[in-house]
Amino acid sequence: MSQYVEAAVRGFAAGAAIGQFLRVYLTASNTLALAGANDYGIGTMEDPSTAANEQVGVRLNSAQGSRKCVANGAITVGDPVYLAASGKVGASGSVRYGTALEAATADNDIIEVLVDGNTGGVQHLRVRTTTANVNAGATLLPAIPGRSYRLVDATMISIGGNAAGATAIRITGTQSASSVQLVSNTVGALTQNTRVLAGVTANSSILADGASFTACDANTAITLTASGTLTTSTNIDVLLSYVVDA
DSSP states (O other): OOOOOOSSEEEEEESSOBOTTOEEEEOTTSEEEEOOTTOOOSEEESSOBOSTTOEEEEEETTOSSOEEEEBSSOBOTTSEEEEOGGGOEESSOSSEEEEESSOBOSTTOEEEEEEOOSSSSEEEEEEEEEHHHHHHOEEEEOOOTTOEEEEEEEEEEEESSOOBSSSEEEEEEEETTEEEEEEEEETTTOOBTOOEETTTSTTEEEOGGGGGGSBOOTTOOEEEEEESOOBSOSEEEEEEEEEEEO
């Protein structure tokens, strides 16, 4: 029989001993497990579990207000926090989780976090990728099990010189099981220190009919690639605004 809850905390069976305030996800066997660096999970442990099958409360990600989280190292108050391994949060990562309302100084510190919301809210990423990594194909946003990315906006900046050598630098995703170029900027657009806005700046193109801003396939990454071999510039800065959809 189906059900629903309107409360901030819901009961679940733990799959093992799990510490208080760690992030967790629900496994296929309907038990809780520690969320990893790419797992949004369902929330944070309100109480610790001491053994498998113990009933515990989880503060759901949809709950209003702030929550306690476990840090994996130093975090500055007011800075964004990101998903980290072993159910923790960190000062850096691929997927933003919220904002630190308290500072952490060491691994396992417990801090107050205001969660952005694991779906629906616009998140932001700024990453500097070396020319070598662009040529190799760099992951901007790693695949998240059961979740899909939806691009909102994208900016590129060539650092250390004008982009040259390659034909274009592309932000690539997967839609309907096929690789697609969500954004393609010719190297002519990527002169040093120039902000190239997706589909706005000359020589920046997006998919027809706004498809660049529709959801990509679940369980797929967003990557940065070059058509040809990028030279001259030392790095490409990418600023992404995106949504993680259920």
